[in-house]
Amino acid sequence: MPAETNDKLSELDTPCLLLDRDRMASNISKLKEKLRGLGVVLRPHMKTAKSQEVAKVLLEGTNGSITVSTLKEAEEFANAGITDMIYAVGISPQKLPRINRLRSSGVDLKIILDSKEQASALAKYVSETGDAIPALIELDADGNRSGVKPHDKETLLTIAETLRDGRARLEGVLTHAGASYDVEDEAAIIAAAEQERKAVVDAATTLREAGFECPIVSVGSTPTAHYAQDLTGVTEVRAGVFVFFDLVMAGLGVCTTDDIAISVLTTVIGHQKEKGWVIVDAGWTAMSRDRGTARQKVDQGYGLVCDSGGNVIDDLIMVSANQEHGIIALRGEVKDLSGDFPVGTMLRILPNHACATAAQHQEYHVIENGRYTVVWPRFNGW
Amino acid sequence: MPAETNDKLSELDTPCLLLDRDRMASNISKLKEKLRGLGVVLRPHMKTAKSQEVAKVLLEGTNGSITVSTLKEAEEFANAGITDMIYAVGISPQKLPRINRLRSSGVDLKIILDSKEQASALAKYVSETGDAIPALIELDADGNRSGVKPHDKETLLTIAETLRDGRARLEGVLTHAGASYDVEDEAAIIAAAEQERKAVVDAATTLREAGFECPIVSVGSTPTAHYAQDLTGVTEVRAGVFVFFDLVMAGLGVCTTDDIAISVLTTVIGHQKEKGWVIVDAGWTAMSRDRGTARQKVDQGYGLVCDSGGNVIDDLIMVSANQEHGIIALRGEVKDLSGDFPVGTMLRILPNHACATAAQHQEYHVIENGRYTVVWPRFNGW
Numbered sequence: 001m002p003a004e005t006n007d008k009l010s011e012l013d014t015p016c017l018l019l020d021r022d023r024m025a026s027n028i029s030k031l032k033e034k035l036r037g038l039g040v041v042l043r044p045h046m047k048t049a050k051s052q053e054v055a056k057v058l059l060e061g062t063n064g065s066i067t068v069s070t071l072k073e074a075e076e077f078a079n080a081g082i083t084d085m086i087y088a089v090g091i092s093p094q095k096l097p098r099i100n101r102l103r104s105s106g107v108d109l110k111i112i113l114d115s116k117e118q119a120s121a122l123a124k125y126v127s128e129t130g131d132a133i134p135a136l137i138e139l140d141a142d143g144n145r146s147g148v149k150p151h152d153k154e155t156l157l158t159i160a161e162t163l164r165d166g167r168a169r170l171e172g173v174l175t176h177a178g179a180s181y182d183v184e185d186e187a188a189i190i191a192a193a194e195q196e197r198k199a200v201v202d203a204a205t206t207l208r209e210a211g212f213e214c215p216i217v218s219v220g221s222t223p224t225a226h227y228a229q230d231l232t233g234v235t236e237v238r239a240g241v242f243v244f245f246d247l248v249m250a251g252l253g254v255c256t257t258d259d260i261a262i263s264v265l266t267t268v269i270g271h272q273k274e275k276g277w278v279i280v281d282a283g284w285t286a287m288s289r290d291r292g293t294a295r296q297k298v299d300q301g302y303g304l305v306c307d308s309g310g311n312v313i314d315d316l317i318m319v320s321a322n323q324e325h326g327i328i329a330l331r332g333e334v335k336d337l338s339g340d341f342p343v344g345t346m347l348r349i350l351p352n353h354a355c356a357t358a359a360q361h362q363e364y365h366v367i368e369n370g371r372y373t374v375v376w377p378r379f380n381g382w
Numbered sequence: 383m384p385a386e387t388n389d390k391l392s393e394l395d396t397p398c399l400l401l402d403r404d405r406m407a408s409n410i411s412k413l414k415e416k417l418r419g420l421g422v423v424l425r426p427h428m429k430t431a432k433s434q435e436v437a438k439v440l441l442e443g444t445n446g447s448i449t450v451s452t453l454k455e456a457e458e459f460a461n462a463g464i465t466d467m468i469y470a471v472g473i474s475p476q477k478l479p480r481i482n483r484l485r486s487s488g489v490d491l492k493i494i495l496d497s498k499e500q501a502s503a504l505a506k507y508v509s510e511t512g513d514a515i516p517a518l519i520e521l522d523a524d525g526n527r528s529g530v531k532p533h534d535k536e537t538l539l540t541i542a543e544t545l546r547d548g549r550a551r552l553e554g555v556l557t558h559a560g561a562s563y564d565v566e567d568e569a570a571i572i573a574a575a576e577q578e579r580k581a582v583v584d585a586a587t588t589l590r591e592a593g594f595e596c597p598i599v600s601v602g603s604t605p606t607a608h609y610a611q612d613l614t615g616v617t618e619v620r621a622g623v624f625v626f627f628d629l630v631m632a633g634l635g636v637c638t639t640d641d642i643a644i645s646v647l648t649t650v651i652g653h654q655k656e657k658g659w660v661i662v663d664a665g666w667t668a669m670s671r672d673r674g675t676a677r678q679k680v681d682q683g684y685g686l687v688c689d690s691g692g693n694v695i696d697d698l699i700m701v702s703a704n705q706e707h708g709i710i711a712l713r714g715e716v717k718d719l720s721g722d723f724p725v726g727t728m729l730r731i732l733p734n735h736a737c738a739t740a741a742q743h744q745e746y747h748v749i750e751n752g753r754y755t756v757v758w759p760r761f762n763g764w
Contacts, residue, residue: 013453013480013764047705069706071395089706090651092663093726098395114652117725145707146652146661178704269472270496270528279528281474285741285762289671322560323429323737324451324471325527343499344475355705359667360741362763380667381744382395 008372009308010346012365014267015286017357018348019364019376020310021057023261024243028058031225031242038231043067043086045220045240048355051364052080053376054243064108067220067238070382071098078107086110086218088174088238090138090146093121100131110171110216114138114148119159123166134171135163136216137207141199142192144178150199153206160212172216173203176238180223182295186253193224201233226254244354247304251296257304257312262358263348264303265365266326268341276334277327278341282349284321288356302326303349303357310348318349390754391690392728394747396649397668399739400730401746401758402692403439405643406625410440413607413624420613425449425468427602427622430737433746434462435758436625446490449602449620452764453480460489468492468600470556470620472520472528475503482513492553492598496520496530501541505548516553517545518598519589523581524574526560532581535588542594554598555585558620562605564677568635575606583615608636626736629686633678639686639694644740645730646685647747648708650723658716659709660723664731666703670738684708685731685739692730700731 009018035042044058047069055066055077064084068074074085083106087099091111102109113119113135126132137159140147148155163170177196180189196219204214219231220238231237244262245255266282284302293300302318305328316337320327326349330337341347351357358364364376391400417424426440429451437448437459446466450456456467465488469481473493484491495501495517508514519541522529530537545552559578562571578601586596601613602620613619626644627637648664666684675682684700687710697713708731712719723729733739740746746758 010476014474014476015764089663090661092396092649092651094392094396094649115725118652121725140654145704145709146654267474267476269474270500272522272528279472281471284672284738286764289673289738290666291671322527327527343497343503356666356671360762380742382397382668 009265012265012372014265014346015282016265016365017361017363018263018265019366020261021366021368023259024054025057027242027245027255027259027261031239034226035237038228040231040234041236043218043236043238044243045069045088045238046073046077048240048358049243049378050358050380051376051378052076055080055082058243067240071095072379072382074102074107074109076379078102078105084108086112086136086174088112088176090114091118091122093125096122096125096133099133100129103131103133110134110136112136112138112174113159114146116155116158116162119162119168120166122168123162126166126168132167132169134169136172136174136218137170137203139173139175139199139203141175141177141196142179145176147175148203150202156203156206157210160207160210164212170207170212170214172214172218173200173207174216174218175199177219177221177224180221181248181252183252186227189223189227189252190229193228194230196221196224197228197231197234204233222249223252223254241354244358246354247300247350247352248292248296251293251298257350260350262354263306263310263350264357265308266347266349268343268345268347270343271338273336273338276329276336278329278337280326280328280347281324282326283324285323286360287318287321287326287349287351288353288360290353290356292352300352303351306348306350308346308348312350391647394647396647396728397664398647398747399743399745400645400647401748402643403748403750405641406436407439409624409627409637409641409643413621416608417619420610422613422616423618425600425618425620426625427451427470427620428455428459430622430740431625431760432740432762433758433760434458437462437464440625449622453477454761454764456484456489456491458761460484460487466490468494468518468556470494470558472496473500473504475507478504478507478515481515482511485513485515492516492518494518494520494556495541496528498537498540498544501544501550502548504550505544508548508550514549514551516551518554518556518600519552519585521555521557521581521585523557523559523578524561527558529557530585532584538585538588539592542589542592546594552589552594552596554596554600555582555589556598556600557581559601559603559606562603563630563634565634568609571605571609571634572611575610576612578603578606579610579613579616586615604631605634605636623736626740628736629682629732629734630674630678633675633680639732642732644736645688645692645732646739647690648729648731650725650727650729652725653720655718655720658711658718660711660719662708662710662729663706664708665706667705668742669700669703669708669731669733670735670742672735672738674734682734685733688730688732690728690730694732
């Protein structure tokens with residue numbers, strides 16, 4: 001690490017969020033290359049980064065396509081000139097007017113639904129406004145969350161017919177293999193990817209056999225995107241966390257800790273020597289309360305500690321977090337570290353869950369070629 | 383609940399944070415009255431609310447005093463005209479110039495420390511700038527976090543002497559009974575309050591006997607503030623979460639669920655009928671990842687569900703949360719609730735931890751006399 005890095009970083013107020021642009025670029029190009037080989041396109045999920053600057057890198061100057069998890073994201077990215085979006089959270093009728101406003105401004109915003117009642121509400125809205133908001137049917141590939149069961153032909157066709165009868169537009173099918181975050185090994189992720197593919201492809205087949213077009217066949221989760229062996233029948237992959245990666249993904253084997261592009265910069269503010277505690281100014285407001293690695297083989301506490309240059313310090317983790325205090329200690333060992341990390345020492349903490357940690361911050365402090373360069377704003381809220 | 387409430391609420395975009403001003407006012411006046419009876423003043427901790435409007439209610443138009451957990455809070459509340467503050471997180475030398483800037487603008491901002499190295503750094507800064515930033519020595523009343531052990535006379539006097547020799551200002555002693563959040567019953571909270579009182583009073587006695595003034599003797603946590611029987615020797619109490627209260631405090635018996643002043647308004651977006659799931663548009667970005675009740679007798683999941691008027695629905699909790707999805711189900715029972723809560727139904731979720739849930743939001747939607755009235759901004763960050 002060149003000396004300039006630390007000199008620049010030492011001027012930052014802590015805690016703050018760092019983004020290693022080189023690691024991010026590498027993560028993005030690796031997944032794009034993988035998906036190109038499988039003949040599908042990436043529709044990145046912007047819920048992780050929530051940054052117009054990160055979107056520019058992902059989209060390479062084009063105006064789409066992306067996935068969003070909130071209408072705030074849709075509006076912010078519309079302001080950045082992006083026009084092709086799926087809002088990938090089940091729709092409630094109250095949100096349709098806000099979607100209509102975005103569509104009226106030229107954004108091809110698509111929604112998802114998984115019930116006849118939502119399809120009826122959409123059909124009613126279409127008849128009132130004339131805006132044939134395109135809808136995808138959400139499938140439940142793995143019992144994780146929302147969606148129609150892939151082989152529930154009756155519900156699939158009822159939704160499709162309700163949309164058709166209401167002159168709404170059925171745009172395709174979509175699923176998310178959320179259970180792939182909780183599996184044990186590589187073989188299980190590969191199996192989850194095939195299960196995810198089959199869920200949407202089977203549903204698309206059912207719909208097409210009944211005479212419905214189904215142009216978009218969409219899957220997506222960061223683990224399955226990286227381990228899919230075959231995506232025949234799929235048209236696009238959605239993934240978000242891969243842009244930054246995190247300790248949960250490293251624990252799954254989807255990346256290494258050296259791929260993790262975001263970290264929280266923090267400063268030592270005290271010690272409890274006899275307990276082996278180093279106390280820092282990053283608490284759960286900076287890290288989030290996410291404890292995703294608690295259910296993995298290696299529990300990383302609230303995060304894995306690096307020096308200020310970003311080099312992992314083996315087995316040093318944030319064992320506990322209060323609102324503005326983090327307690328750092330060696331895993332399973334009590335050792336006075338006050339000499340190694342005196343008050344004022346700057347450290348970086350790799351997060352369990354990139355989406356959750358980034359959501360605690362309003363900006364990225366970007367590092368490029370090992371040097372702190374610029375601030376990129378991010379947004380939160382709905 | 384008058385019909386107008388729901389009519390007004392139904393126009394809000396969900397998820398969003400509601401604040402019941404009447405409940406908040408009642409919570410504030412109850413604690414103030416209790417402390418008046420014990421002869422001490424309240425120095426409210428603004429880390430929970432982070433709102434100038436809430437500060438106005440707490441301070442009844444005066445210009446202090448408050449506690450803050452970040453320098454961002456100090457700056458925001460200085461802009462609101464508040465001049466008496468303690469920054470109650472151990473100091474790192476890098477933060478002293480920012481503190482000096484605030485003090486130069488007329489804010490009596492005090493800091494805390496618990497080591498000779500911090501005292502030396504402060505003394506050095508005082509000698510360089512002439513700003514005798516007042517410091518309190520932090521005590522570790524219960525092994526929970528930072529602080530000098532109350533009977534570690536040597537460290538106490540070393541810090542005091544270092545400050546005096548460096549012409550810095552020793553302003554008093556301070557502790558936080560953080561362990562009181564994790565106790566089993568009322569008797570244990572009463573004991574924690576006495577332990578907290580004794581820690582600072584004993585340390586103040588040690589310092590005074592050695593010739594050091596110790597004008598401020600400060601304790602504080604919401605549980606101990608409510609259960610303290612005697613605060614002889616204490617000059618002020620800090621507490622923050624009591625303004626809103628939450629399920630962790632209700633689980634401890636410090637309040638009831640009817641005292642909880644904040645909730646997340648959310649909309650039903652789907653169901654998995656055979657699992658008894660109601661899916662809503664409030665996930666962990668709206669609730670936070672805090673699972674504080676997981677270690678209590680009654681685990682409330684990610685929150686306890688109320689109807690849109692704020693009435694608790696017994697045993698209906700948010701059992702799981704993704705980024706923008708919450709899964710609601712009955713505690714220990716699988717029942718199809720899709721008829722009771724169809725898509726579009728609005729619900730409110732009471733949070734585990736008010737500080738953590740509020741930190742996920744940028745504004746409060748204020749309810750007064752049962753009616754939605756106004757938006758109060760809040761801030762986050764450092």
